[in-house]
Amino acid sequence: xxxxxxxxxxxxxxxxxxxxxxxxxxxxxxxxxxxxxxxxxxxxxxxxxxxxxxxxxxxxxxxxxxxxxxxxxxxxxxxxxxxxxxxxxxxxxxxxxxxxxxxxxxxxxxxxxxxxxxxxxxxxxxxxxxxxxxxxxxxxxxxxxxxxxxxxxxxxxxxxxxxxxxxxxxxxxxxxxxxxxxxxxxxxxxxxxxxxxxxxxxxxxxxxxxxxxxxxxxxxxxxxxxxxxxxxxx
Amino acid sequence: xxxxxxxxxxxxxxxxxxxxxxxxxxxxxxxxxxxxxxxxxxxxxxxxxxxxxxxxxxxxxxxxxxxxxxxxxxxxxxxxxxxxxxxxxxxxxxxxxxxxxxxxxxxxxxxxxxxxxxxxxxxxxxxxxxxxxxxxxxxxxxxxxxxxxxxxxxxxxxxxxxxxxxxxxxxxxxxxxxxxxxxxxxxxxxxxxxxxxxxxxxxxxxxxxxxxxxxxxxxxxxxxxxxxxxxxxx
DNA sequence: GCTGCTAATTTAATCGATTATTTTCTCCCG
DNA sequence: CGGGAGAAAATAATCGATTAAATTAGCAGC
Numbered sequence: 001x002x003x004x005x006x007x008x009x010x011x012x013x014x015x016x017x018x019x020x021x022x023x024x025x026x027x028x029x030x031x032x033x034x035x036x037x038x039x040x041x042x043x044x045x046x047x048x049x050x051x052x053x054x055x056x057x058x059x060x061x062x063x064x065x066x067x068x069x070x071x072x073x074x075x076x077x078x079x080x081x082x083x084x085x086x087x088x089x090x091x092x093x094x095x096x097x098x099x100x101x102x103x104x105x106x107x108x109x110x111x112x113x114x115x116x117x118x119x120x121x122x123x124x125x126x127x128x129x130x131x132x133x134x135x136x137x138x139x140x141x142x143x144x145x146x147x148x149x150x151x152x153x154x155x156x157x158x159x160x161x162x163x164x165x166x167x168x169x170x171x172x173x174x175x176x177x178x179x180x181x182x183x184x185x186x187x188x189x190x191x192x193x194x195x196x197x198x199x200x201x202x203x204x205x206x207x208x209x210x211x212x213x214x215x216x217x218x219x220x221x222x223x224x225x226x227x228x229x230x231x232x233x234x
Numbered sequence: 235x236x237x238x239x240x241x242x243x244x245x246x247x248x249x250x251x252x253x254x255x256x257x258x259x260x261x262x263x264x265x266x267x268x269x270x271x272x273x274x275x276x277x278x279x280x281x282x283x284x285x286x287x288x289x290x291x292x293x294x295x296x297x298x299x300x301x302x303x304x305x306x307x308x309x310x311x312x313x314x315x316x317x318x319x320x321x322x323x324x325x326x327x328x329x330x331x332x333x334x335x336x337x338x339x340x341x342x343x344x345x346x347x348x349x350x351x352x353x354x355x356x357x358x359x360x361x362x363x364x365x366x367x368x369x370x371x372x373x374x375x376x377x378x379x380x381x382x383x384x385x386x387x388x389x390x391x392x393x394x395x396x397x398x399x400x401x402x403x404x405x406x407x408x409x410x411x412x413x414x415x416x417x418x419x420x421x422x423x424x425x426x427x428x429x430x431x432x433x434x435x436x437x438x439x440x441x442x443x444x445x446x447x448x449x450x451x452x453x454x455x456x457x458x459x460x461x462x463x464x465x466x467x468x
Numbered sequence: 469g470c471t472g473c474t475a476a477t478t479t480a481a482t483c484g485a486t487t488a489t490t491t492t493c494t495c496c497c498g
Numbered sequence: 499c500g501g502g503a504g505a506a507a508a509t510a511a512t513c514g515a516t517t518a519a520a521t522t523a524g525c526a527g528c
Contacts, residue, residue, distance in 0.1 A: 095333070096334045100333070
């Protein structure tokens with residue numbers, strides 16, 4: 001039943017059901033549609049996505065390698081949990097990885113890269129100014145902005161790892177967003193980051209990005225904190 | 235046909251065939267038993283490992299997320315290629331990642347960690363001295379040594395990424411080893427690294443590790459260089 | 469001899485059914 | 499009334515068969 005199309009009825013783009021399942025699951029996880037810790041029963045997923053067990057399991061296996069899903073032998077899959085410790089560790093890791101990535105991107109980036117940063121920032125800023133509150137379009141622009149910053153880093157492994165971490169952070173941000181979002185000057189943070197990057201100020205850019213990530217983490221932490229001690233299971 | 239055993243007849247340890255396939259494939263790739271660029275036909279793998287298509291494909295999906303295998307839509311899987319550019323980029327990435335990992339490991343490591351480094355190094359050195367040439371036992375000790383160095387880095391994501399890169403480098407080293415290995419003073423390199431780490435000399439440790447990785451890469455590069463321009467396919 | 473087209477063959481992707489494990493439920497005992 | 503032992507139900511893992519796609523082979527026309 002492999003489809004030849006590159007676009008399924010449901011909006012996913014993969015040429016194979018495996019790809020399609022991967023993209024849809026990833027999207028649902030990142031959006032928080034499926035909650036952290038939730039058990040993923042194959043039968044449930046089959047009827048939810050209308051995709052058979054094999055491509056689903058293949059997709060889940062890949063997602064587990066990206067830490068979005070936890071795979072437990074003989075016990076299936078569950079959405080990766082989010083805990084205080086996880087969020088702290090994630091923030092640290094993002095700071096460290098982006099430290100390298102931004103440094104090397106600034107080092108290797110040429111004029112064209114610099115322009116693409118300005119452009120990505122402009123697009124994000126413009127959209128942010130004309131619209132209120134978060135939405136998928138803003139999310140996409142925000143992601144593109146952060147990727148533009150480190151796009152000149154010559155290691156695709158590092159860029160990809162950066163994206164993996166971004167995904168994890170994005171997920172917790174989406175879940176936290178339901179909670180709080182007002183008091184943050186995201187636009188200002190982005191502006192200062194761009195300024196530092198354009199000025200080729202490596203340590204300034206690192207410091208600002210670190211702060212950016214820590215604020216994100218703090219919001220997420222305070223969003224899960226009010227809850228009672230984390231239950232292991234749903 | 236899932237087995238309940240934790241150890242298959244063939245020496246792999248996974249409780250599921252998926253795990254078993256993953257481990258065996260990974261081992262064969264790292265050992266260079268399956269050559270870079272080689273096409274992985276499911277039927278061939280089925281008879282080779284005596285495992286069905288489903289667990290094999292699931293394992294391959296995970297290996298592709300770790301960059302050991304390349305997954306191409308509708309066209310199956312192949313072992314990741316090794317090229318000059320790949321090796322250079324890999325060496326860079328390892329340097330950068332280990333820069334962070336060793337820094338944070340030294341920062342966070344306590345006395346127990348320090349002892350585990352000394353111990354891992356001793357085991358490696360002892361084995362190295364009593365035996366000549368590379369073998370699986372030495373490989374394991376070498377790996378453990380490098381993991382011990384960064385074991386105190388508090389980010390499990392970073393440690394895992396470090397391992398992923400180690401795997402990739404190990405593979406090319408194994409393939410290159412058939413070529414050349416004599417002129418290198420690995421033991422000396424390790425000794426200097428340990429000395430710097432124990433002295434909590436962050437920049438020294440970084441420099442030495444960088445050199446260590448670059449030498450590894452250079453050997454691998456010179457091993458593939460003599461060949462004619464890389465053929466796209468086997 | 470080379471190019472491009474179609475048919476045959478191989479291979480990848482996926483499904484439906486089967487087997488093995490885990491989980492849940494019951495019921496009995498202390 | 500808690501604590502299992504064992505049966506029943508649910509779920510995960512896997513196989514064998516099927517379908518779709520890519521590749522190869524064969525051939526016609528230039």
